[in-house]
Amino acid sequence: MAEVIDTKWEEGAGLAPSSPFAGAAEQRIHFEDVSVRYGATTVLSDFTLTVNPGEIVAMLGPSGSGKTTALRAVAGFVTPTEGRVFIGPRDVTHVAPNARNIGMVVQNYALFPHMSVAENVAFGLRARRADKTLVAARVAECLALVGMEAFAGRMPRALSGGQQQRVAIARALAIRPTVLLLDEPLSALDAQIRRQMVEEIGRLHAELPDLTIFYVTHDQHEALTLADRIAIMRNGRLAALDTARNLYRRPPNRFAAEFLGRANVLAGEVCALSEDGRMAELAVDGHRLRGANLHGLGPGDRALICIRPHHLTPAPAGDAARRLDGRIAHVDWQGAFEVLTIQLGTAELRMTATPAAEPHRIGAGMALFYDPQDATVLPHEPADG
Amino acid sequence: MLIWSRAGRRATLFVAGLLIFVLYVAPLALILLASLAGQWNGVWPSHFGLLNFVGVFQGAPGEAIWASLVTGVVASAVALISGTSAALALRGWRGIRRKALDLIFFLPSAVPSVSIGLALLVAFSHPPVLLNGTALIVVIAHFVIVSAFAFGSVSAGLMQLPCDVEQMAESLGASSAYRLRRVTLPLLAPYLAAAFGLSIALSMGELGATSMLYPPGWVTMPVSIFALTNRGDVFEGSALTVILIVVTVTLLALVQLAIRGLAGGSARGR
Ligand SMILES: Nc1ncnc2c1ncn2[C@@H]1O[C@H](COP(=O)(O)OP(=O)(O)OP(=O)(O)O)[C@@H](O)[C@H]1O
Ligand SMILES: [Mg+2]
DSSP states (O other), rough: OOHHHTTOOTSSSOSSSTTOOGGGGOOEEEEEEEEEETTTTEEEEEEEEEEEEEEEEEOOOOTTTSSHHHHHHHHSSSSSSEEEEETTEOOOTHHHHHHOOOEEEETTTOOOOTTTTTHHHHHHHHTTTHHHHHHHHHHHHHHTTTTTTTGGTTOOGSSSSHHHHHHHHHHHHOOOOOEEEEOOOOOOTOOOOOHHHHHHHHHHHHHHHTTTEEESSSSSHHHHHOOOOEEETTTEEEEEEHHHHHHHHHSHHHHHHTTOOOOOEEEEEEEOOOTTSEEEEEETTTTTEEEEOOTOOOOOOOEEEEEEEGGOHHHHHHTTGGEEEEEEEEEEESSSSSEEEETTTTTTEEEEEEEOSSSTTTTTTEEOOOOOGGGGGEOOEEEEE | OGGSSSSHHHHHHHHHHHHHHIIIIIHHHHHHHHHOOBBSSSSSSSSSSSSHHHHHSSHHHHHHHHEEEEEEEHHHHHHHHHHHHHHTTTTTTOOOHHHHHHHHHHHOOOOOOOOHHHHHHHHHHHHSBBBTTSSSHHHHHHHHHHHHHHHHHHHHHHHHSOHHHHHHHHTOOOOOOHHHHHHHHHHHHHHHHHHHHHHHHHHHHHHHHHHHHHOOOOHHHHHHHHHHHTTTHHHHHHHHHHHHHHHHHHHHHHHHHHHHHHHHHHHHHO
């Protein structure tokens, strides 16, 4: 496996960065108020999203939140009950899947088991009756792009999972698709191969910067690493959409905060504002916590405060005003760092820290500190529902 | 448990071996012996030679080989084509419609073949459709008997096909005809081979319906064997039985080889 992973994308007979793919505006995916219902169940409701040309949008969300459904609506295997799907300027809502010119890669690879690697990659071109020399050149080019040139003659059953997925990607790219759809492409691979594949997909996109990628995953690491923007799905709705950085730093709601990176979310009431109103102070269970007030909440409003575990640090001595006094309730050692659960009144806060030289004592007092700029104040919503 | 002890395992093997021998090997071996024998007066037959086979090939029974072959291959081929088309056309059906369909196609295998013979006889012995006394009515009877079977095996095969592979072909731009030719049918090949082979085997051994329908010039092997033994010609009957077995097994082997060749060919591209 190792020697295969180590292939060089650089030397691959790369598809020239922009030329082979359709004009940029063609490569946009646009959902317009798309709803998908099966009988009484609504799987996708009023879903609106644009994936811009050359952009990677990762779609995250719990199982059953409608991610695959959204992706298959672009591919044409799900027909929206309402709304429209566009690829570029073209309304493809009722266009057959084989007329959409889309590259698709799915979790279980779905290679044609009775065809060799080269034939798999050639399939889409042959189906289009492409010229023989073009087919041969394109197959070689795409196999090189994923580092599988040496395996052209192999049958899929004689490949490892990671190799099969590379072939599936090459097969999808060979038709020069307008957009590339990936549905949990790495979920069937083990953790180590998955990390390598994430890097390689990143490299692939660097080589094909005009390629628009819609990437469904439930792995946050994949999404944070690859995506320009992340869409978070919840019960068939778009719960959040922003750049990975913004979503992580300023989650727009409780679900996004907890789903992406498991932030601490505490409920309280706004008791004071800074002069310009940009910072708010919450009374939470007898403690006062400050954070950025991006939603313009006013005194007396019920609110949530969201603090990332790695923004909490042991308080410097002396700064009594901003320290939070709690007790260590639980320690989860993870090797390079440890996760401490701190009991703060009735609330619990998770913090990550570099492992202490002396093991922590459960029940010991612990004073915490964070920079209020790193915390976000959100409108109140119940924990679940 | 009994079979986990060495002695127990031996005893089980011995009993199973004995059963297989008594019920399966011995009768076939005796038929082979009888097919080569000229007389059978004592415990063992005697006067061995190939005279019985010569008799079969020179006489009317020889024509039975041809009749059986044509009937079996034609009925099975037509059944395979129509069964596959039907299975492909109806594969989307689910739920109650599917159950009803399965029941309809199961009926011919559940109904005794004699009844099928009788039904065809009654239906096609008056104008406007007068098939009584033709070879065609025999072929039709065999088709009825094996088509349900062909449909069933191809449907079962279709259920096994990974549906995302076909969808992938579609999203790669394949038309439905191209997808059928290059993906669905090649993946279905083993099931088609099994359906065709077993249809032929079924048809080659069919006696019930055929015996009610066969015209004078179209006597199949089983009918001929029955007639030969019925009039006491056990040795020639045995010879024809041996031929029947050899022909059937050879056909099955040829079908397997052909399908494997086809699948291999399509895997290697155009
Ligand atoms: N054909 C169908 N009929 C009825 N319900 C369906 C159908 N297809 C999907 N669903 C339902 O739609 C919901 C969303 O499914 P979808 O496959 O889009 O989820 P997902 O977000 O991709 O989940 P996962 O992370 O598990 O892949 C699920 O609750 C599923 O049961
Ligand atoms: Mg899914």
